[in-house]
Amino acid sequence: MPSSAGPSIDKITEGGRVTQVGEGQDADETTPPVMTFGAPTAGEVLAERYELVEHINNDSAGRLVWRGVDVVLRRPVAVVMRYPGGDSATEMLQAAVAASRVIHPNLVGVYDAIDEAERAYVVREWVDGQSLRELVSDGPLDAARATAVGNAVASALAAVHATGMVHGNVHPGTVMISDDGRVVLADARTDGADSQENDVRAVGGLLYFALTGYWPHTEAPLRGATAGHGRAGIPDAVRDANGTAAAPRQVRAGVPAYLDDLTMDLLDADIAPPSSDVLAAELARLDVPEDDYLDTHGPLRFAAETGEEPSPLAAAGGRKVALGIAGLLAVALVGLLIGISTLGGDEDEPQTSPVAAPSSSAPLSEEPAPPPVRDLKISAARIIDPDSRDRAEVRDAEKVFDGDKDEGWSTQTYRGASNFGNYKRGMGVWIDLGGEHTIKSVQVNLSDTGASAELLTGTIDQPSTNKGDDEILKAYKKNPIGQPFEAHDGTTMTFNGFDADKKYRYLLFWITDLPPNGSGYKVGVNEITVQGS
Numbered sequence: 001m002p003s004s005a006g007p008s009i010d011k012i013t014e015g016g017r018v019t020q021v022g023e024g025q026d027a028d029e030t031t032p033p034v035m036t037f038g039a040p041t042a043g044e045v046l047a048e049r050y051e052l053v054e055h056i057n058n059d060s061a062g063r064l065v066w067r068g069v070d071v072v073l074r075r076p077v078a079v080v081m082r083y084p085g086g087d088s089a090t091e092m093l094q095a096a097v098a099a100s101r102v103i104h105p106n107l108v109g110v111y112d113a114i115d116e117a118e119r120a121y122v123v124r125e126w127v128d129g130q131s132l133r134e135l136v137s138d139g140p141l142d143a144a145r146a147t148a149v150g151n152a153v154a155s156a157l158a159a160v161h162a163t164g165m166v167h168g169n170v171h172p173g174t175v176m177i178s179d180d181g182r183v184v185l186a187d188a189r190t191d192g193a194d195s196q197e198n199d200v201r202a203v204g205g206l207l208y209f210a211l212t213g214y215w216p217h218t219e220a221p222l223r224g225a226t227a228g229h230g231r232a233g234i235p236d237a238v239r240d241a242n243g244t245a246a247a248p249r250q251v252r253a254g255v256p257a258y259l260d261d262l263t264m265d266l267l268d269a270d271i272a273p274p275s276s277d278v279l280a281a282e283l284a285r286l287d288v289p290e291d292d293y294l295d296t297h298g299p300l301r302f303a304a305e306t307g308e309e310p311s312p313l314a315a316a317g318g319r320k321v322a323l324g325i326a327g328l329l330a331v332a333l334v335g336l337l338i339g340i341s342t343l344g345g346d347e348d349e350p351q352t353s354p355v356a357a358p359s360s361s362a363p364l365s366e367e368p369a370p371p372p373v374r375d376l377k378i379s380a381a382r383i384i385d386p387d388s389r390d391r392a393e394v395r396d397a398e399k400v401f402d403g404d405k406d407e408g409w410s411t412q413t414y415r416g417a418s419n420f421g422n423y424k425r426g427m428g429v430w431i432d433l434g435g436e437h438t439i440k441s442v443q444v445n446l447s448d449t450g451a452s453a454e455l456l457t458g459t460i461d462q463p464s465t466n467k468g469d470d471e472i473l474k475a476y477k478k479n480p481i482g483q484p485f486e487a488h489d490g491t492t493m494t495f496n497g498f499d500a501d502k503k504y505r506y507l508l509f510w511i512t513d514l515p516p517n518g519s520g521y522k523v524g525v526n527e528i529t530v531q532g533s
Contacts, residue, residue: 076126089120096122099188106156108186133172146210151283152183158277161196168194170202200273204266216245249380253432253461371533379434386470387424400528405445408526415520418513428510436503439532442495447524450515455482455495456508476508
């Protein structure tokens with residue numbers, strides 16, 4: 001799948017965050033100086049109107065970003081300048097002219113584009129705030145805020161695409177969040193190297209990055225950038241052996257299933273993406289205040305008001321949304337048929353007299369039966385490996401709840417000792433049940449006999465890093481649950497004896513000793529099944 005573009009210019013100035021993006025990547029120490037002749041200076045007035053106030057940064061493509069003031073309208077502006085001008089600045093100027101024709105609250109306004117032969121510059125709206133790349137560097141966004149960012153970008157793209165144009169430069173460095181919360185998209189390209197479909201897929205990349213802090217594309221985020229520096233600002237996603245990025249729910253707990261599916265569908269080259277206006281409508285349907293829409297202890301909930309409009313993506317052929325709606329309709333239909341059967345009865349049955357009302361001494365209702373025990377759905381799983389050196393063993397966690405007991409996640413082979421070769425305190429599989437449940441039993445199918453493990457629980461979730469894993473282990477070690485298994489001879493461990501009055505959401509199957517396997521020690525966790533209500 002073609003990559004969307006990558007990081008751009010960010011800078012902190014004047015004690016606050018004033019981020020402006022350029023079209024290239026940040027310049028590094030090896031980037032040659034630009035515009036040594038005819039370089040702008042603070043106080044200089046361009047085109048007898050735009051006073052340069054402060055140099056923000058340079059980028060490696062030869063552009064300089066300045067904060068300025070429109071002395072006629074007395075408003076702050078950003079000035080993106082290139083030297084020399086003329087033919088070398090044609091693409092920048094053409095993109096600015098095209099962008100100026102589209103007015104939208106989620107697009108950075110373009111005010112002027114001037115070619116002075118010696119140098120060319122674009123004057124545009126100044127935004128006090130920070131880029132999405134810088135915002136996520138403080139930690140991934142919650143589902144509601146990530147959805148809001150995706151909605152804003154998709155809405156901006158819908159306005160661009162309505163004119164027949166392509167943005168071609170959607171990435172975390174060109175999405176800006178102002179101090180008042182406005183999300184704006186900047187720095188369109190017109191070099192014809194992209195398509196409207198790629199713009200839409202790039203929204204999937206933004207959602208993935210906002211939810212996880214990782215970049216899902218295999219190519220460098222910025223076209224034309226050197227491989228190392230172009231991706232330096234964004235860590236690469238965790239991938240399986242085929243290079244496929246792990247889904248957001250596999251990277252971070254609490255990501256709603258619907259948002260996870262939507263993000264991965266946008267990134268899947270085998271699934272045709274919706275148009276930008278359909279995507280914007282779908283994200284707008286989800287982009288509502290968190291208090292009204294999000295359950296802080298479970299997955300994303302949808303409003304159930306009568307007469308609610310169907311999902312735009314379902315109408316456009318979104319497979320997961322369509323299946324979800326079909327399932328709801330099927331449940332409703334079954335309920336309706338049961339109700340009709342109960343009310344109508346059998347016409348061949350004789351009519352009976354009405355049942356007399358119960359006396360005051362008779363009980364009005366019986367004690368409700370306890371909910372039936374069933375297999376609980378595991379919404380996410382992650383490998384906990386606090387003592388790892390390269391995080392190589394944290395992949396394939398999704399295989400422990402895929403229904404296949406013949407294949408799952410496996411440790412590497414350790415030499416010398418069963419306790420991970422004396423290198424680690426252990427390793428574990430952390431699972432998220434998506435909400436709090438009463439647990440009857442937990443069954444773990446292993447690849448070999450002779451492993452030692454315990455079942456732990458806790459209430460915290462942390463990023464999938466050595467530090468995050470260590471915090472989870474320390475917190476969960478305080479709460480062993482279920483019947484303990486210090487050593488188990490079979491390939492199936494069954495934990496039971498849970499407190500019926502307690503509910504659990506997060507569980508950690510923690511392995512302390514590995515069974516012998518060939519010339520070393522190794523075990524695989526093929527399937528985890530949780531029963532409860």
